[in-house]
Amino acid sequence: xxxxxxxxxxxxxxxxxxxxxxxxxxxxxxxxxxxxxxxxxxxxxxxxxxxxxxxxxxxxxxxxxxxxxxxxxxxxxxxxxxxxxxxxxxxxxxxxxxxxxxxxxxxxxxxxxxxxxxxxxxxxxxxxxxxxxxxxxxxxxxxxxxxxxxxxxxxxxxxxxxxxxxxxxxxxxxxxxxxxxxxxxxxxxxxxxxxxxxxxxxxxxxxxxxxxxxxxxxxxxxxxxxxxxxxxxxx
Numbered sequence: 001x002x003x004x005x006x007x008x009x010x011x012x013x014x015x016x017x018x019x020x021x022x023x024x025x026x027x028x029x030x031x032x033x034x035x036x037x038x039x040x041x042x043x044x045x046x047x048x049x050x051x052x053x054x055x056x057x058x059x060x061x062x063x064x065x066x067x068x069x070x071x072x073x074x075x076x077x078x079x080x081x082x083x084x085x086x087x088x089x090x091x092x093x094x095x096x097x098x099x100x101x102x103x104x105x106x107x108x109x110x111x112x113x114x115x116x117x118x119x120x121x122x123x124x125x126x127x128x129x130x131x132x133x134x135x136x137x138x139x140x141x142x143x144x145x146x147x148x149x150x151x152x153x154x155x156x157x158x159x160x161x162x163x164x165x166x167x168x169x170x171x172x173x174x175x176x177x178x179x180x181x182x183x184x185x186x187x188x189x190x191x192x193x194x195x196x197x198x199x200x201x202x203x204x205x206x207x208x209x210x211x212x213x214x215x216x217x218x219x220x221x222x223x224x225x226x227x228x229x230x231x232x233x234x235x
Contacts, residue, residue, distance in 0.1 A: 003118055004046055006031045008039040008065070009054035009080055014103070018052060021107045022114065036065030043073060050117055053097070054080040055088045063091055070096040076117035076160050093200040098161040100197075116187050121160050135170040137218060137231050140209055142170055151209055161186065162205045165198070169219070169229035178226040202227055 005028050007018050015032055022028050031046060033039040037060045039051065051069075055062040062079060069077070079092045079100040089100050099113055133145040139152045144167060149156045158166065164186040169177070177185070179198040202221075206213040220228055 002027045002029050003049040004029045004031060005114065006033060006039060006042055006046075006048045006051045008033040008036070008051065008057070008062070010034050010057040011054075014054070014080070014105075017105065018110065021105070021110045024111065036060030036062060036068075039065055040068060043069060043075075048073075048075055049121065050114060051075060051077045052080055052101075052114075053077055053092075055092060056082070063088060063095065066092055066095040066097060070157075070159070074157070074159060076121050078113060078117060090200060093197060094204055096159045096162075096204065098159060117160070119188060120164050120186060135167070137170055137173055137229055140166075140170070140218060142167060149209075156208050158205070158208060161201050162208070165201055165205060166209070166229075169227065173229050173231035176222045176225050176228045182227065198227075 005022060007015050007022075007030060009015050009018070012034075015034070019030055019032070022030055031042055031048065033042055035057045036053075039053065040060075042048065043051075053062045053065060066077065076098045077096065079089060079097045080103065081089045081092075081100050082103050092100070098117055101110060101113055133143065135142045135144070141150045142148070147163065149158055149163065149166065165182060168182060168185050179196070182198050202219065203213070206216050206219050209218060210216045218229055220230055222228060
């Protein structure tokens, strides 16, 4: 199976380097954009499976592009960031980015993170029990065969990472998982310190499934241990 990957960065040297890294995989079809506007136009024209998105760009930066694309698309997005862009990195994750890679790039890390995101995107819920593809906790309903989540019958638009976290927690209601365990379960790889991003995704997920994210009914934090999804959503 071939995957269409869009690389969006205003620096041509970085785009060319990423093309070289990703060309090592014979099943990647590469597309290129040099600002957020160009990326959004390509998304309208092509079926893109993954987006590598720089934050600092002219005309339309990565943050604005993230805001607009999440109104329509659920594809995985990996931010390309500099170490000095930590604030924008967190903002991008809050807006629905799935992961980030810090410049300068390690070619093996780029390939590993792209493969990880594509694996989850195309096989979301592969660990679900064969006998069941539907899960319910209180008024949250998840149909894994259709990849749909509803709250009180209203469909909720989740990113691939948010969906994977919710599915994982719904499969074991009331059980507490550490951020590292959640990261490993949804990525299929060890976190190596990156499990801190789970907190950002959890916060964003709460904003979509909780009436009051500040006082969550379902997605609870257990101090010093991790997170759990409470069956029935007791307060």
